[in-house]
Amino acid sequence: MKKTLLILVVLLFQYSFSKPITETQKLAATCKVWGFLKYYHPNVANGNFNWDDELFKVLPKVEEAKTDIEFSNVIEKWINSLGKVKAYKTEISNEEIDYFDKNFDLSWTQNTELFSKSLCQKLKFIEQNKIQGKQYYVEKGTEFVNEVEYEVFNDKDKNFRLLALFRFWNYVEYFFPYKYQMDQNWDLTLIEFLPRTINPVSEGDYYLALKEFSAKLNDTHALFGANKLFNAIGWNYIPFDVKFIDNKAVVTGFKNESLSKINDIKVGDVITKIKEKTIADLIKENQKYVEGSNSAAILNNMEWTIFTGNSTEIEFIRNGKIETKTINLYGYKDLKINYENNSEKYKFLENNIGYANLAVLTPDDVPAMMEQFKNSTAIIFDIRNYPQGTNFAIAEYLNPEPRDFVKSIDPDITSPGRYIWRKEDTPCGKINPDYYKGNVILLVNEKSISHSEFTAMTLKVAPKATVIGSQTAGADGRSYRFEIIKGLWTSFTTYGVFYPNKKETQRIGVVPDIEVKPTILGIQQGRDEVLERAVLFAKNGK
Incomplete structure (x- = not known):
């Protein structure tokens, strides 16, 4: 009787101090815990579990949790189900290692505003007693391996959309060396894009959201692509090259000279508007979709976002005269681009x-x-x-x-x-x-x-x-x-x-x-x- 009463008192004490938790908060925390366990928990990082299935199993329970305490209990039970983590003594090495720690921050595991004290302790213990053997999901030199492969990505299934986002976010979280240089904190980027993953406005908006997500890396090497992304933005290209100077698109050369001639495009033409929108406005609207480390790189990669469709109307200046006309855009294969460079060495x-x-x-x-x-x-x-x-x-x-x-x-x-x-x-x-x-x-x-x-x-x-x-x-x-x-x-x-x-x-x-x-x-x-x-x-x- 006394034991039952004590349990009731403890539960009443806990729930009197519990706080409501939003769906975005729950899923952002789940994403971070899922990724942390994937690379740190000895029984997960060694490949013992189908880690995607484990996510799919815990997501309904996460959804049911209404408070921070309920959420912590769900996550703690999940971790307990993964098996015991053995404590080990770290061997002291005589080798001097010069660490670069500007990206390294697991302090979120101790967030008592969101996690219970016991969950924080459990996460800290896993960090201190992390896997000692070979990583199952990543190889040295950064190669992501042994992920579950699916015949098709079902973008109508919220769980699959969350899986894609969770994988993407954690790849960057743990293996992008310049995370600390991003304009926006990577945690905030996760919070920003979770709602568009949970309830996308449309199929096109979902894929554009992933493109924006990629652009948040501020890395010119970053490049997100998907067939349905191109369905949203278009598959066709202009047959000429442009350079953006002073908020204008200046023709600098040709991808296909004969197709450019058909459209009466000449080197030096200065395009000022597309579909009655100024180039300046189009750059401002579309730069969020373009990966690039700096503004020069973003402008260099901007072309595909503003020249879209099968054809488009342009306003341009030639020989000091303003003209308008409609130009055609072409599929990549139709451009027949010759990449051979015959320049003198x-x-x-x-x-x-x-x-x-x-x-x-x-x-x-x-x-x-x-x-x-x-x-x-x-x-x-x-x-x-x-x-x-x-x-x-x-x-x-x-x-x-x-x-x-x-x-x-x-x-x-x-x-x-x-x-x-x-x-x-x-x-x-x-x-x-x-x-x-x-x-x-x-x-x-x-x-x-x-x-x-x-x-x-x-x-x-x-x-x-x-x-x-x-x-x-x-x-x-x-x-x-x-x-x-x-x-x-x-x-x-x-x-x-x-x-x-x-x-x-x-x-x-x-x-x-x-x-x-x-x-x-x-x-x-x-x-x-x-x-x-x-x-x-x-x-x-x-």
Whole structure:
């Protein structure tokens, strides 16, 4: 009798202090606990459970919980069902490890405003006694493996929509090295997008929400895609290339010249409106859908969001005259884009200035090129493209000795969310008393991304190096592309790249010493103003 009375008193005490909990609060916390257990609980992180099914089993119970205490009880019983976690003594290592902890924060497990004291203690115990063996769901180097594969993603099923969001959020939470640099806190992003996952306005809005979710990473390597996303935004493309300058879309070249001629599009045409909306307004409306580390990268990736449909009406300026017309858009296959680059690999410009196009130059070409340029006054390396892995080969000719140019971090798979500074990154250059002593000029812009930026970092440590151009894409390191769930694919950066002094490159990119951006007039005149400025610098050193 006394025992029953005591239990009743305890329960009454608990529930007198319980607080209502919203659906978004419950699901956000469930997402975080589910991901934490996936990578930390010894009996889960080793693959003992079908972890998707476990989520599907607990979600109805989470939905029934009305207060924070009821919710904590549901989660605690769930954890208890996973089996006992054994305590272990951490072995003291003599190895010094330089941790990068700007992303690492499990303090949410101790949120007593949401979790009961006993649940907080249980989560802390799991953290302290995490899996010691091989991770089942992630491999070193960040490869997501052993996920349940489904024949089809049922986007009509709320549980499947939640699964996709929970997977996506936790992949980023534990394995995106630049999470700390996002404009918006990643927890807030989860809370923001849960309602659009639970009750999407429409099928199209659901997929657009996932695109916005991806854009929140502020990573130019990030790219979310799904067939139904393209059903919502359109499958067709303009047959020409544009660059956004001064809130206008300027035609810079052609994806398909014959189709562009059919639509009477010329290089230098300045498009000011699409379907009676200004380019400025369209950029403002659509930038939330575009992945990019900085504004330059976002503008570079903006084209597909504002030129949509089978055809579209444009207002444009040609020869000072404002005109309007309707242009056609085409399926990707119909564009028949020829990606072959027949540009010269290297050549002399005026005044004994060497020029190398790193988009087509290969490592095998480097010795002959440097022999030809050895007595030049300067060499211009054009990196406004994606190079062919020539950075280390070129650097051997530009430096008198090996030089550090990068510092990297890798994920600590034993403690997901934490990163470790590499003990050693491969330096560039070699002992070379006969190194090239002329000016080294590097051309970069928003199309310089990833290996392009890594190449610029490599060559930038040469004794007389100068960077000319504009802000790069700000996404260095490995880009990992994978399926979140059947039919939903994405990518993001999975290891971190910094300068040797540990200064960030992500979002910032390679900063030019001399900033030069193309102008509308320069494009209309067929000029390469960045290259012109480089030639001027090669001539007079300023």
